[in-house]
Amino acid sequence: MTVVLEARNRGGLPFSVILGEILPAALAVALLALVGIIHVTSRVLVVSQGYELSRLDAQSTELLRENDRLKLELATLKGPQKLESVARSQLGMVTPPPSQVFHVRK
Amino acid sequence: MRDFKHHQAAPDAPTRWMRLRVSLLGVVFVALLLGLFARAVNLQIHQRDKLAGMAKDQYQRELEIPARRGDIFDRRGTPLAQSVDVDSLWVDPSLLPDPKDAAKRLSKVLGVDQKELVERFMKGKRFVWAKRQVTQTEVQRVQALGLPGLGYAKEPRRFYPQRELAAHVIGLVGTDSHGLDGLELSFEDELSGDEARRASVRDAKGRKVLTHGVEDPLARQGASVTLTIDRHLQYVTEKALLKAVDDARGVAGMAVVLDPKTGEVLALANAPRFNPNAPQGVPADALRNRAVTDAFEPGSTMKAFVVARALDEGLVTPATTFDCEKGRMPIGRHVINDTHPSGVLDVRGVLQVSSNIGAAKVGQRLGRERLVETYQRFGFAERAGLGLPGEAKGVVPFPKAEISLATQSFGQGLTASPLQVTAAFAALGNGGVLMKPYLVSRVVDADGLVLLEHRPTEVRRVVSAKTARVVVELLESVVEKGGTAPRARMDAYRVSGKTGTAQKADPVARGYSDKRFSSFVGLVPAEAPRVVIGVFIDEPKTDVYGGLVAAPAFKEIAEAAMPHLAVPPSREVPAPAVAAAATPSPPPLVPEKSPVVAAIERLEAGAEGHGDEVVRVPNLSGHSGRAAVKEALTASLEPRLVGSGRVVSQSPAAGTLVDKGARITLELAGPLPSTTR
Numbered sequence: 001m002t003v004v005l006e007a008r009n010r011g012g013l014p015f016s017v018i019l020g021e022i023l024p025a026a027l028a029v030a031l032l033a034l035v036g037i038i039h040v041t042s043r044v045l046v047v048s049q050g051y052e053l054s055r056l057d058a059q060s061t062e063l064l065r066e067n068d069r070l071k072l073e074l075a076t077l078k079g080p081q082k083l084e085s086v087a088r089s090q091l092g093m094v095t096p097p098p099s100q101v102f103h104v105r106k
Numbered sequence: 107m108r109d110f111k112h113h114q115a116a117p118d119a120p121t122r123w124m125r126l127r128v129s130l131l132g133v134v135f136v137a138l139l140l141g142l143f144a145r146a147v148n149l150q151i152h153q154r155d156k157l158a159g160m161a162k163d164q165y166q167r168e169l170e171i172p173a174r175r176g177d178i179f180d181r182r183g184t185p186l187a188q189s190v191d192v193d194s195l196w197v198d199p200s201l202l203p204d205p206k207d208a209a210k211r212l213s214k215v216l217g218v219d220q221k222e223l224v225e226r227f228m229k230g231k232r233f234v235w236a237k238r239q240v241t242q243t244e245v246q247r248v249q250a251l252g253l254p255g256l257g258y259a260k261e262p263r264r265f266y267p268q269r270e271l272a273a274h275v276i277g278l279v280g281t282d283s284h285g286l287d288g289l290e291l292s293f294e295d296e297l298s299g300d301e302a303r304r305a306s307v308r309d310a311k312g313r314k315v316l317t318h319g320v321e322d323p324l325a326r327q328g329a330s331v332t333l334t335i336d337r338h339l340q341y342v343t344e345k346a347l348l349k350a351v352d353d354a355r356g357v358a359g360m361a362v363v364l365d366p367k368t369g370e371v372l373a374l375a376n377a378p379r380f381n382p383n384a385p386q387g388v389p390a391d392a393l394r395n396r397a398v399t400d401a402f403e404p405g406s407t408m409k410a411f412v413v414a415r416a417l418d419e420g421l422v423t424p425a426t427t428f429d430c431e432k433g434r435m436p437i438g439r440h441v442i443n444d445t446h447p448s449g450v451l452d453v454r455g456v457l458q459v460s461s462n463i464g465a466a467k468v469g470q471r472l473g474r475e476r477l478v479e480t481y482q483r484f485g486f487a488e489r490a491g492l493g494l495p496g497e498a499k500g501v502v503p504f505p506k507a508e509i510s511l512a513t514q515s516f517g518q519g520l521t522a523s524p525l526q527v528t529a530a531f532a533a534l535g536n537g538g539v540l541m542k543p544y545l546v547s548r549v550v551d552a553d554g555l556v557l558l559e560h561r562p563t564e565v566r567r568v569v570s571a572k573t574a575r576v577v578v579e580l581l582e583s584v585v586e587k588g589g590t591a592p593r594a595r596m597d598a599y600r601v602s603g604k605t606g607t608a609q610k611a612d613p614v615a616r617g618y619s620d621k622r623f624s625s626f627v628g629l630v631p632a633e634a635p636r637v638v639i640g641v642f643i644d645e646p647k648t649d650v651y652g653g654l655v656a657a658p659a660f661k662e663i664a665e666a667a668m669p670h671l672a673v674p675p676s677r678e679v680p681a682p683a684v685a686a687a688a689t690p691s692p693p694p695l696v697p698e699k700s701p702v703v704a705a706i707e708r709l710e711a712g713a714e715g716h717g718d719e720v721v722r723v724p725n726l727s728g729h730s731g732r733a734a735v736k737e738a739l740t741a742s743l744e745p746r747l748v749g750s751g752r753v754v755s756q757s758p759a760a761g762t763l764v765d766k767g768a769r770i771t772l773e774l775a776g777p778l779p780s781t782t783r
């Protein structure tokens with residue numbers, strides 16, 4: 001750029017005049033370029049965050065499903081029919097007769 | 107720029123040709139610009155929607171997010187119904203090398219109809235369901251086939267972790283998670299939640315890119331429903347009811363447990379039961395919540411309400427006596443009979459032996475209008491409003507004829523559901539105030555907002571508190587010696603109740619059949635009732651009396667309910683096992699001693715002096731009625747014959763050890779026809 005300006009300046013055009021003419025245009029171009037870079041960078045960031053969000057969403061959904069499955073399993077294992085059968089057959093427990101139930105009065 | 111130009115050498119004056127060329131070039135450029143502008147207008151304005159749609163199709167997909175159906179809990183927060191996402195298998199038939207062979211292999215693994223699968227595959231669609239809501243085992247088996255073009259989609263499936271428990275109350279849902287019966291149907295709007303649709307950007311590889319954030323999963327979660335049902339009481343109620351129906355060889359059974367102070371339904375059981383996790387193939391009859399939807403002629407349990415109103419109106423006192431005419435009272439061309447013929451009975455006696463004649467005479471004092479009004483005040487002939495589908499209303503017709511007044515006084519000639527009868531008894535246990543029974547205590551949405559909350563609601567006062575107390579006291583005699591239900595008596599708690607053994611109407615013969623509807627409804631403890639328990643057995647066969655078939659189930663439920671609700675005993679009972687319980691000992695390794703073993707031990711112990719208390723039931727099968735009665739009496743048993751001919755079945759079974767004087771029911775049938783079909 002300097003070479004060009006110097007070449008064109010052989011006619012005796014002052015350098016300050018040339019700078020005054022070119023600089024605003026150069027700044028405008030630089031500003032546009034900057035805005036463009038920022039825009040593209042932000043879009044790239046948004047898309048990459050979108051992928052990350054999507055991954056986390058899938059993970060969260062899977063964890064919720066696992067949680068639901070475990071809750072269901074727990075509820076099934078705590079079913080009275082199951083508990084009674086385990087208590088009677090594996091632990092040898094029996095239903096206490098009414099005379100063996102004690103009430104603690106406050 | 108102009109200044110800059112001034113410093114340049116002045117250009118040569120353009121020739122006219124040059125000007126023309128420039129003008130032509132200008133025109134060409136203007137024309138091109140106009141063309142571009144026109145094309146831009148066409149694309150941006152005229153074809154805007156079409157092109158925008160095409161672009162959207164390429165980079166955007168709309169995701170359907172199914173709603174999460176709300177859970178159903180018992181009163182203590184135990185889940186009774188939950189939804190879990192499971193895999194549903196779909197197929198792209200265009201990717202299958204041999205659709206017929208694939209259908210054959212898939213049908214074997216999934217247990218679906220092969221022909222139906224082939225039809226689906228041949229429709230030319232690129233998305234076909236092979237089987238929805240498959241199990242993990244089925245997924246593994248399908249994967250082992252190694253077929254191309256298969257995919258899995260997650261779909262919510264309803265599970266009932268307590269299996270058959272309270273199945274009739276909760277109901278069930280279809281494949282599309284829509285309620286089909288029970289509370290699942292009644293609370294469909296609240297439970298179902300909202301399906302969501304979300305736009306998602308897809309990249310070139312089809313991956314999801316969430317550039318607009320994610321939706322809160324709670325936003326599509328349905329509300330949760332909390333019931334008044336107590337899982338433990340429901341379990342013991344169902345267990346006792348099933349045993350009672352099996353023992354009585356009944357067609358069906360119903361049991362209702364209510365809190366008389368609040369009207370909360372603590373248990374609502376039906377037999378036969380069904381597993382809502384696998385409802386396929388269950389007969390429609392077994393799905394019916396009979397305790398709520400069926401209305402029966404309740405029988406003698408209604409005498410309690412007639413007596414209560416008569417006492418409340420001052421028409422009778424507990425000391426008022428009635429001539430029960432030795433068990434036979436003609437009214438017009440009809441005759442009313444008592445099962446236990448009696449002479450003069452007071453009001454307590456009428457209830458204790460369940461005299462139809464005594465109740466009819468109390469009803470006569472009450473009069474037609476007041477009798478009907480009594481039943482209506484106790485909540486009969488109106489829906490209780492539990493919120494379950496198909497709730498029965500029952501009928502209390504106006505007794506125009508004298509015989510109708512008499513029969514309605516002992517619970518024949520009118521209909522009521524087991525829930526209504528139990529709720530009416532609850533009014534007696536609640537100082538004469540009828541409470542509205544309710545099953546759902548709260549409906550809360552995912553954000554914690556309470557959508558519905560039921561609180562104890564008084565319907566009306568039906569009798570005075572004093573009258574209610576007197577009736578409850580009078581009904582205690584029913585479970586004592588000489589009453590109709592000594593089997594409902596509890597050692598530690600005072601029990602107040604009433605038996606019912608109603609004849610069932612025969613719609614074909616337009617009269618009454620020999621089928622019975624037997625029941626026992628009781629309050630416990632009688633001095634301050636905490637629960638009212640109604641047990642109803644439809645068409646019992648081994649024995650027909652409510653005191654024999656329903657009362658034992660009542661006692662079993664009450665014995666479990668009292669410690670569970672921490673109700674102190676009404677009276678002290680000798681506890682020989684206390685000393686043993688006080689000293690720590692290893693847990694017993696053998697199951698609870700069965701009644702038969704206990705009876706054998708008692709028989710063996712009888713060799714030292716108590717042998718005359720227990721007898722072995724003889725085998726009377728094939729005997730004529732007369733011979734069977736003779737042999738039963740010889741064995742110190744009280745025979746009861748059902749039907750005529752020869753003995754075809756007996757209860758208890760031959761060889762069973764029973765107390766001396768126990769009743770043995772003999773079912774007789776005529777000789778078989780000599781010709782065969």
